[in-house]
Amino acid sequence: MELAARYEPQDKEAKWYKHWESKKYFRSTPDDREPFSIVIPPPNVTGVLHMGHMLNISIQDILCRHARQNGKNVCWVPGTDHASIATEAKVVKLLREQGIKKTDIGREAFLGHAFEWKEKYGGIILDQLKRLGASCDWERTRFTMEESLSEAVIKVFIDLYKKGKIYRGLRMTNWDPVALTALSNEEVLHREENSHLFHIKYKIEGTEDRYVVIATQRPETIMADVAIAVHPDDDRFKDLVGKKAIIPLIDRAIPIIADTYVDIEFGTGALKITPAHDQNDYEVGKRHNLEVIDILYANGTLNEKAQILVGEDRFEARKKIKGLLKDAEVLVELEQYRTSIGHSERTDAVVEPRLTFQWYLDMKEFCANALEVVEKGEVKFYPEHMSNMYNNWLKEENVRDWCISRQLWWGQQIPAWFYKEDVFVATTEEEALAQARAKYGDDIQATDLKRDEDVVDTWFSSWLWPISVFDGFDKQEELKYYYPTNVLVTGWDIIYLWVARMIMAGYEWAPELLGDQAAKGVQPFHEVYFTGMVRDSQRRKMSKSLGNSPDALALIDRYGADGVRFGMLSSGAAGNDIIFDAPIDKETKKALNESKLCDQGLNFGNKMWNALKLLKMWEVVAEPVSKETKVINELAGLWFENKINKVMGSIEKHMKVYRLSDALMELYKFIWGDFCSEYLEMIKPEYGKPIDEATLNRSLGFFGTLMSALHPFMPFVTEEIWHKLQDRKEGEDCCISSYPKSAEFDEALIKKVDGAIELISTIRKTRNEKGVKQKDPLKLYVQKTSGAEAFMAMVGLKDIISKLAYVEDIEFLEGDVPQNALPLVIGQEKFFLLINQTIDVAEEKTRLEADLKHLKGFVFGVEKKLSNERFVQNAPPQVIENERKKLADGQAKIKHIEESLGNLN
């Protein structure tokens, strides 16, 4: 077989993905196996693959492939989210470029364009997931706005309305003046920004020279003022309460009122009350029965009620009014001020508090229940401390109702029809009409009803995702098999927006939908693995606008999916943010598409590829070429087999608690170190010599086992090597090979061979220090003790040492230590390496004395411990046993070193 000099992932990855798909390995339908299900956190249809996805998808794929190899019926459901605001904004922009205005073409036509856009671009991200190797069941690809999922949303809306949990109300809401829609609190991101506090004086009505000075961040809203409030106990203003002040520039008189809401210490102690443009002012206004004057249009420009600066944007107006106030000589001071400003998560526009009618979901019960089930452990979080964040959000005093309506078209339209003052919630217009007629008489026609124009929040459909992807609201066979899903893998940043709400939805509807199967559990997932944010080397979140994120696909092109997966995984453990090591170009400040960690992954693939080449290059014969070779190969095989059994136990442990990077690192070291550096070197025939068939086959078997074990992490290179190792039958693929299991192992045997490896390493070190070439044959003596005899008696051990350390002979030492022999202490045994040069006595003495000092300190500590009665009484026997062994080892070593020092004199 002709094998390339290097492993080139590019063409091989595409080939294997196609192969797996054609074999339908990722397809899942219910059967009698145990299910393992994961629903993908649906990326936005507008999205392109970024580093966050790569991490998240790699992890899910590892879990899925691992479960698949363990014989589970793995169902990983992919899909996309319609992302109402983001997508609508994108389509609106696209249409505008074509000279089309959304409002001109109407809802139907707009949705037509939007769906067209979705068909064209919506699948891009899913194809990109395939390049990473994601083993999703693509036949199950879902979309949050497809018919069946939308029906579920409507069903749920009506159900909640009937239960009295959904209501409509006039409230102060977070308004996005760019997207022209309300937002939920969770969609508003606060950022600290520099701002000014304008101190403005308002003249007191009926006086010539009395003023009251207020402080505000938003001078452009003074035209909407309806009062000035002071604290009732504030002596500075006591006599003003009940009088009126005059708004500058527009000369409107407003009352001065007293309210304890005002903070005496802050600003000037006098607060302008603007109920239309501030949540707190609205509350104050309500208490005092004040008028609400709204001076802003929905898009954030000033309307006629402002009287001045009409048509100006709110920020333009702020700049201009500053000049006007100055000219009017009422701007007393401009104070520097740092404050946090709410921005729309999707459009980044500064959020405007605005009084609107919206639909709300009462969250009290939902939150209490969601809190309880996590507390009880029905949903487990990894890492555990994420439950703190979760609890904090859900606890009673922080609960606020969820604003679920959005003034958009791209989404599920709210199933409500208005007639006069009434609203009728129903699945269809006919039903709504029937309800209306029941109340108002049969004269009412469908045309008299007006449907609510709004759609529901995107998250109001995604919170149903674990149920709706199985069409669970419609028919339940699949739901009963796959639900609850095993694990959710997602970023902690959407713990409130999504994770908590899915838990709520699960407990709300699953009991009824599952019926007799509800005993299995009604939670949407048993466990949640929170991934960290991917950050750059300066710990900034990777983002498009900063340009500090490497291009995900470019990384795959360069390092292969396996390399990138390795890089992502080795960056960090569950839940911690990961620092991705892509360097930043100094000039452009953009991230380069490079990564040492990914490079390490690529190199790892190459290393394994070369090990494959090695195994494939020898001539094969029936019997080992010599007796030494035979015993070496047999012992090496025994040792490695035991090591596999041991290591797999450790891997199992890691996998169980999602310590994926630990599992990967352990496999990496095992394959690179134990397999390539040790095992293969042990069995490697001398140059030009053949290998015996039994050893080769056993080695190929080991290699195959290693490929199975590594497959979930690096699926492509392992599949490639798996097939090159030996001829495989049709359908005998690494992808579905059973995952290696832990088994009994002989610890004593492992220790002995590991001891030999330590000796070999020490010999190499000594050669290095003394400038003796690694391959110059040397002679080695062992001091004869019962331990040494037992050690050397292991068949093949001596030959392994000879072979790997280039020692031509090993003899027991009975007489005096030969000239120019350097002492080496391994465990409690002492070896002498005979080198062909005179030993520098002084240098050797210094080295030994340093060792001695260190050892004596160590032994002293252990002795102190053991002579402490309370230690001996309290510590577990195992620990004491260990300490005794440490002491014995240390004392033996001290003895050896002292002897050697004696010999030097």
Next chain:
RNA sequence: GAGAGUAUAGCUCAGUUGGUUUAGAGCGAUGCCUUGACAGGGCAUAGGUCGGGGGUUCGAAUCCCUCUACUCUCACCA
């Protein structure tokens, strides 16, 4: 303002209910090695009083208190 997390080698991180040689890995650095699977390599070396201080314990990187620094979440006074 309330809450949470983190601090261990030059860098990125492990260290799983306190006890396995006076703390480990990977990368990087340094030295040596190159016709023999692999320079995308081999062999080896040097780096840490576990953020500071105090306490509990026979025993602390690990538990408690306190201080410092950074990060995050939520709520915010115009």
